[in-house]
Amino acid sequence: xxxxxxxxxxxxxxxxxxxxxxxxxxxxxxxxxxxxxxxxxxxxxxxxxxxxxxxxxxxxxxxxxxxxxxxxxxxxxxxxxxxxxxxxxxxxxxxxxxxxxxxxxxxxxxxxxxxxxxxxxxxxxxxxxxxxxxxxxxxxxxxxxxxxxxxxxxxxx
Numbered sequence: 238x239x240x241x242x243x244x245x246x247x248x249x250x251x252x253x254x255x256x257x258x259x260x261x262x263x264x265x266x267x268x269x270x271x272x273x274x275x276x277x278x279x280x281x282x283x284x285x286x287x288x289x290x291x292x293x294x295x296x297x298x299x300x301x302x303x304x305x306x307x308x309x310x311x312x313x314x315x316x317x318x319x320x321x322x323x324x325x326x327x328x329x330x331x332x333x334x335x336x337x338x339x340x341x342x343x344x345x346x347x348x349x350x351x352x353x354x355x356x357x358x359x360x361x362x363x364x365x366x367x368x369x370x371x372x373x374x375x376x377x378x379x380x381x382x383x384x385x386x387x388x389x390x391x392x393x394x
Contacts (some may be wrong), residue, residue, distance in 0.1 A: 318365040
């Protein structure tokens, strides 16, 4: 995605205190080899403003730093489903001009609080993917991070 090759990705999302860019994200990506701390990218994330009724669409815009020689594109991140505690299913899309005209890119990601998601949470995330029209075959073909390989065991295990 956007010229980044990685096996594992970790996002730390913090409040920034700025009205223009209220959230700042630090994204660490690694290929999982021992001693490789990977690359760090900073992402400025601005959630959509609330409408007059106070409702805020669960989506925002961001541009991630990219490796040298790659082109950065603004992306829209939409939270499709979450239980507000342990997981969130998101879709990230972008549009760019390519050799054959406008190209669209759509990526799905499941963010999880735990390095190893409990089976109940995996079932919820899988059902959310199915509910959004992603087939069982497409789910099976998705890249699944080897989180413990990349980041090590949790201290409480």
